[in-house]
Each structure stands twice: as structure tokens, then as C-alpha cells.
Amino acid sequence: MALVQTTGPSARAVSEVVRLDGHVLDSLVLVKVLDTIVDAGASYKILELDVGTTNRDESHVRIEVSCPDEAALGALLERVQVHGVNREGQEEAHLVPVDQDGVLPDDFYSTTNLPTWVRLSGHWVEVGQPEMDCAVVVDLDGTTARTLPMHRARRGDRVVVGMHGVRVAPPRRSAGPGEFAFMTSEVSSEKPKGLTVERVAATLRRARLHDVGGQSRGILAVCGPAVVHTGAAPALAALVREGWVQALFAGNGFATHDIEAAVLGTSLGVPLSGAEPSEHGHANHLRVINTVRRFGSIANAVDAGWLRRGVLYECVRAGVPFVLGGSVRDDGPLPDVISDTAAAADAMREHLGGIGVALMLASTLHAIATGNLLPATVETFCVDINQAVVTKLADRGSHQALGIVTDVGLFVGDLADLLCGPDWRAQVTRGP
Ligand SMILES: NC(=O)c1ccc[n+]([C@@H]2O[C@H](COP(=O)([O-])OP(=O)(O)OC[C@H]3O[C@@H](n4cnc5c(N)ncnc54)[C@H](O)[C@@H]3O)[C@@H](O)[C@H]2O)c1
DSSP states (O other): OOEEEOOSSSTTOEEEEEEEEESTTTTOHHHHHHHHHHHTTOEEEEEEEEOOSSTTSOEEEEEEEEESSHHHHHHHHHHHHTTTOEESSOOOOEEEEOOBTTBOOTTBOOOOSSOEEEEETTEEEEEESOOTTOEEEEOTTSSOEEEEOGGGOOTTOEEEESSTTEEEOOOOOOSSTTSOOTTOOOEESSSOHHHHHHHHHHHHHHHHHHHHTTOOOEEEEEEOTHHHHTTOHHHHHHHHHTTOOSEEEEEHHHHHHHHHHHHHSEETTEETTSOOOOTTGGGHHHHHHHHHHHHSSHHHHHHTTSOOSSHHHHHHHHTOOEEEEOOTTOSSOOTTEEOSHHHHHHHHHTTOTTEEEEEEESOHHHHHHHHHHSOTTSEEEEEESOHHHHHHHHHTTOTTEEEEESOHHHHHHHHHHHHHOTTHHHHHHHOO
């Protein structure tokens, strides 16, 4: 560790040398890091800058950062670590045992969603299941480490405290031309939508190809009720049926309206055929919830032959797991909804292994909740009519997300056209 005291006007200032390695120039990561340092009222000196000789080469930068005091320096290093900035040095990670179930040591290291390593007994050990806003727990013999959500901490768990002996890597840049570029935090609102949909379709095709090659890269769909309201449920159902979705996260609203549309042909009482809303249509979704509660689960409703189409029907038929997380807005709720939100997040975590691409479709709540759980290496597309949602997702730490500001109904329909061919549209006209 290079901790030095500076002299001059700020005689008590402290400095530390940090490193940044990777594709940090073309992804503008270095610029973001330097901006963050200056915005924090600190100063920097670039000690080394090795940019390689081709644009495939990684760059290596050593920066001396100076702050007025240790507290400011610690806070700043935490902020720049989300961009892959690491302290120099080989110091061991500091471990402290948990002394109360569900409570972490005060100075616990708070994780980013980047690939992370901790230094244990002279070796860098990769942290399993990268997830932001967690702690890092080390097993008893000190050879493995994994992220630990606060509520899962148990007395005696050995948790990393402080930032010493912790390293992160910015996500690697994609390998081929036209591939998804990580760390761009792009929002596409004024670009041709056709090209954007093609880019998403190409990413999903690549994910499936990798599956064939033995490398699991599942596709996760995260859905809000607007998917059904805009008439996109049949397109999403076709994507599930044809193997383009390996896990689905949503809430009571999406699931209820998907089933309402499948059984009654309405979404929140509005006929999806375009007909005039019927007088008592507003209660349709409540009647649907009530009936599914009588069946005991959505799968039972499918087995009984009552639910015969729709997104969740296709999930049950294809064995695609779904997690329905609860909220205080929920009517009913459906029996499959997990109303304990910590338990819902745990259930979502169970399905993230092997997920390579996430499609967030018109849900602020569930998109951001899922973004909090995903490693930065998962290629993420957030489709929403409101630019603030996709910006918020990136601001919350999901820097890898590509925001697509558009109507979800048009987007999912176009995606199904590209991936499933035009035949799925014939099923829509048949209706419930
Ligand atoms: N009856 C019910 O029980 C019921 C009904 C609705 C929602 N909920 C629950 O409330 C919680 C929050 O709901 P939510 O996720 O829908 O709300 P949300 O406000 O978190 O997200 C809705 C999103 O849809 C976007 N959107 C709206 N129209 C769109 C369009 N045409 N194209 C693209 N994006 C569009 C909005 O911009 C917004 O981001 C969820 O858990 C949900 O299940 C329950």
C-alpha cells in the first residue's frame, strides 16, 4: 500500500496509489474515474499510463489520489471502485466474525456487481455470485468466498471489513464486432428502433448458440403489467414457447393480467380485441385471482385445463421457472406470489446461475430489484417508455444496462417476429 502524507497548504492531506486495468479508454471509464475524483474535491496525478498498441489491448493506469483526510479518501475509493479502481498492494483481506444473526460488522465491505477477488493466505480468491450491496463471507478454511445478503448473515460467519485485500475488475469488453459492449450505460431513445431490436435479437441468438457450445447463457425476462396491457403477451408467450426465455421474474400485476387476458380476453377489464370495455370489466382480474387461489397455484390451473394460453401457461408447459415477487399494491394476491420481499429476492437469486442476458420489460420495481441482484457480466436490456427508469437502473449500479426507450408492445412484437417468425401472430387473432 502506498499511503503518503503530502506537504504544503493541505499538510494533513493523505494520498494513495490506485490501479485501473482493462478497456478503460474507449469505454470512457478512465474519464469517469477522473471526473469522480475531481467532483469529490480531491486531486490526482497519473503516475503511469500504458495504453497498449492496438484497440484489443488492455490499458493499465496507476493514479495517485489525494484527499484532505483518511475518511474522505476511503469514501472516494469506495465510489471509484464501481468503475474497477483497486488499491495497489497485496495486503490480506481483514475478516471479522458476525456477532448477531442478520447484522454485519460495522465496517463490512459493501460489494459492487463486478467480478471480485479477496486476498486470503497470499492468494487472490474469486468471490462467488457477484451481487451489489452485499457483504463477502469467507468459509472456515479460508479458501472460498461468496457474497452474503445482510439478512442471511449468521453468528460466526467471517465477513470482509474495509477495502484492503479486495479487488474488482471492470467487465470485459465483448469479443466480436457488433457484440454488446459493456460499461456503456447507453440509453437509446432517438435511434432507429429496428436496429435496436435486431441488436437484442442478435444477442439472444448468441446466448442460445453458446448454450449449444456447452456454456450456459440463459435468458431472463422481467415483466411488468404493461406487457399485457399493450397486447404483447402473445409475443412473449411465443418467445417462451420457442425457448427464448429460461427464467421469468414479475409481480402480481403482470401475472394477473396475463391470466385475465388468456381467460377473459381483457387486461384490467379492457378488451384486448379493441372492443368497448364492459360495465363490470374492472373486476375481471379479481375474479381471475380468486379462481387461481381456488386451484392453489398457477400450475394447478394449467393442469386442470382452465388456463390454456398466455405467458405463464407457456412457462408451466415448458418448465420455465418463474418468481412472482409481492408488493403492497397487490390484489389477492395470486397464490404463487411471494409476499415476503426478502424471501422473494432469495427466490430470484436461486435462478440467476447461468443467466447471461436479462430483458427488463416495463417494470420499474422489478427491473431495479433484478438489477440489484445481477452480476455486471449479465448483458442487460431495459425496455421502458420512460427514460428516467432506464437512467435510474444505470445510476443504481447496473452500468451494463442498455436502455431502450420505447413502447414495450411494439418492441416485444418485433422481437418475436425476428426470433419466432410471423406464425405466432396467427394465434393472437384466435383469442381466448
Ligand atoms: N392488481 C394488482 O395486484 C397489481 C396491479 C399493478 C401492479 N401491481 C404490482 O405493483 C408493483 C409495481 O408494479 P409495476 O412494476 O407495474 O409498476 P412500476 O410503476 O414499477 O412499473 C411500470 C412501468 O411500466 C412502464 N410502462 C408503462 N407503459 C409502458 C409502455 N407502453 N411501454 C413501455 N413501458 C411502459 C412505466 O414507465 C413504468 O416504468 C408490482 O409488484 C406489480 O405486480 C399489482
